[in-house]
Amino acid sequence: MADTIFPNLFTPIRVGKRTLPNRLVMGSMHTGLEEMEGGEERLAAFYGERAAGGCPLIVTGGFSVNAAGRLNAHAASFDTDAIARAHKPIPAAVHANGGAILLQLLHAGRYSYHADSVAPSPIRSPINKQTPRELTDAEIEATIEDFARCSVLARDAGYDGVEIMGSEGYLINEFTAPCTNHRTDRWGGSFDNRCRLPISVIEAVRKAAGPDFIIMYRLSVLDIVEGGSPLEEVLELARRVEAAGADIVNSGIGWHEARVPTIAQAVPRGAFAWATARVKPALTSIPIVAVNRINTPEIAEEIVATGQADMVSMARPLLADSRFAEKAAAGRPQAINTCIACNQACLDHYFLGETCSCLVNPRACHETLRTWTKTDAPKSIAVVGAGPAGLSCAEVLADRGHQVTLFEAQSHIGGQFSLASAVPGKQEFLETLRYFTHRIDELGIDLRLNTRATPDALKDFDAVVLASGVVPRVPDIDGVDHPIVMTYADLLSGARKAGGRVAVIGAGGIGIDVSVFLTEGDSDAYHEVEAFCSFWGVDRPAETPPPVRQVTLVQRRSGKMGIGPGRTTGWVHRLALLKSKVEMIPDAIYEKIDDAGLTVLLNGDRRVIPCDSIVLCAGQESLTDLSEPLLAAGQEVHVIGGAKLATEVDAKRAIAEGVALAARL
Known part of the structure; x- marks a missing residue:
């Protein structure tokens, strides 16, 4: 778009033999749908909605190339014709909405949590109780063939390419780093030997999948572990990755065992773009992607405009708002529901064995389940309390066509969320309140600040939602x-x-x-x-x-x-x-x-x-003083958020409850 306020971000770019309309990539993240029976339908809806929202290149969660490479005994793999056939709806949905999608292929190496954990050397990870078995030469050769075979399966399923996971401390990264590769054969010792595996994998994938198949290589530009790859080796590996046939390099930041936060709220926006920028000059003809804590179009534009990277990767920000790219391209950044880097409903869910979602967008990964339509019978509904529960409920109610009046006793919206924004690292919460402020205006919600709701003030509404929150105990x-x-x-x-x-x-x-x-x-x-x-x-x-x-x-x-x-x-x-x-x-x-x-x-x-x-x-105590008199007067009353349950303040539950109630009223 020539008139966009983010001109560098929305400049076309060539990736392989494909021209993309902008510089955004939806980065890989595990959702839990990969392992779910029938999860392909939900993944198709999830990724299809992001493609429809203007993201031109999407990378799936990680799929292992063989049994030993699985993250755990039940983790998703991509190694049979049947799996490839089941995946066909996913790229089809993305293509129908104008996007391209890559399947991430990984081997977990010593991060595997199952009995057959393998690695270049038998060195245990500090985050795994199990010591891996050292791969034999024949097994390494077989693993290379597994990457190639899975890439062909991905092509047959309709994927436009693959991302080869060579970072974050997984198997390929374990081969390249001196701290985890103590081999003395042709796969270890010198840098030439330690980088033999990634180069062999890229060459094998290119040969098997053909010249039109996009190969993205995830390069660890910063290991952040003692004994990780020095910068000169990272730069040389980047050059060899390009020469081996990769079409694009994605950045990887930090191993999972690193004792430095890389995506949490403690990390400033765009905190690792400099690490990508150091590697960019090593590449002569293919783009490199910056990653981690890039959650607004402003920071993405700055990274591309200053030449730190050619493209920017966002995973969680596209959980928070599937239409991120569309809104940014239209010059409406204030309309974006911004990722606040809390991890509570995405990564925390995955590691608890639950399906991922998003604290500020409970529809994420539940697109086929959490739906709503315009109402045929608009009601006049009062929402008491403009904390997270009340705001999310009021937004969806108004979006459905109800007449919503939002009462808030304070001079500002936000409730406990507003208090939390004062904590270092949680200033991102203000972005959520900015989003809701925009939506209140956009949807015509009648917001009454400095107004404590009373039974008399609520008596004429068709329904009342009590989201009155909590007070400290x-x-x-x-x-x-x-x-x-x-x-x-x-x-x-x-x-x-x-x-x-x-x-x-x-x-x-x-x-x-x-x-x-x-x-x-x-x-x-x-x-x-x-x-x-x-x-x-x-x-x-x-x-x-x-x-x-x-x-x-x-x-x-x-x-x-x-x-x-x-x-x-x-x-x-x-x-x-x-x-x-x-x-x-x-x-x-x-x-x-x-x-x-x-x-x-x-x-x-x-x-x-x-x-x-x-x-x-x-702890906290619920504010429910209005409930009894309203029920006694025969009014329809619904209680959500902290007013319903005052245990540890939980904005994730509050927002989800607000959305769920509004969807069915």
Whole structure:
């Protein structure tokens, strides 16, 4: 589009023998649908919708090339004619909507969680209890043939090409890196030997699948593990990948075992584009793709415009909004439902064995199940509370044609989401509130801020949705009304300031967030790439600034602390708290609060924690005072979100409940 406000992002580009209309790639991510019986229909709808939304090149989740290469005993493979036939609807749906799609082929190597885990050398990964078996020469040759055979199956299924997974610490990457390849035969030792496997795979795939088949190679441009490939080897491998016949190089950042966050909220936007930029000059005629934490068209445009990469890959942002490309091309970035990098419904779901989705877009990966149509009988519906549950419900209700009035007692929308946006790394939450603000205006929702709903104000509506949320719970501790005590809402809203020594009561997700807020303040590491790299020691020694405050985190439960609610992000929070010297005290009995601070009992011993401030993060209580009088008056009432269940604040559940209710009302 000549008149787009993102001209570099929406410039055509040649990939293999195909010209793509823009520089966006939907990167690979596992959804759980790959292993589901009949999941091909849902994958077709999922990818087809992204192609219809303007993304020209899509990469599937990873499929193993043989049994040994599976991620686990039940993980998806792509190694039979029957599987290829079952996949035909997927590329067909993408092609019908104008896109191209590549099948990612991988071998998990020592990241395999099954009995026949194999690797170049018998070296156990720190994230796997099992030591892999060393591949024989014949098995390596057979694996190369497996990649070639699977690429032919992918072509037969209708895929436009494959992505060969050569990064993130999987098998091919294990061969190229000195730390995991201790072989002394022709597959190990010198760089020439260590890069023999990826080059052989590319050459075999090209020979088997033909000249028109797109080959994307996922190159680890930054291993972030001790003994990983040095830069000069990465550059030379890029040159050889191009010479071997790859049409495009995708960047890989960090191994799964790396103790540096690469896609979490702690990572600034576009934080690793510089690593791709270092490799780009090594390629003479094929494009290279930048990856990780590129979630807005503005940052994507900047990366392409400054020459750091030819294209940009987005996976989670296209979970959040299937029409990302279309909206950006039309100059409507404010209409994009932005990925907030929470991982709660995508990666966390996958590692729990659940189907992936998206916190801000519960339809993702459920396109055939979570649907709604325009209503034939519009109603006048009041939604009480403009937190995540109320906002999502109001949006879908209005989209369906109902007349929606949204009551909010505060001067702004967002509820608990708005409070959380004050936490370092969670500023992305403001993007969600920007999106909902746009939708409120676009859909003509009657938003009434600074208005506390009453039974009288609600009596004339056809239905009322109570999404009134929660208030912080005040635990029964002697002295809890002491002046040094405040709730997390007091602190995060700015109504109260904390002193230099702080005790945080409660180590759930909110307690962790509050501890990060107290120790790191407005740390540059969350939004400036240089500061992030220095804090986490990316390509340099780590430099940890002194904490803003002395914080003690206390909880009643026993066991490890600092994990938080996120399965794939909890370790990031814990490392950050350890870096900030937060003392973590589990299994505590709260005895009293007084001028001396917080007194607790630990295994029967009394301890006084001196502090200037105490922050309560001990749970929440539902606000449901309107429910009884409305029901007594005979009104139709629905309760969702925190008002329905006040356990650990859960925006994922709140938004999903709001959407589900609105879809059926």
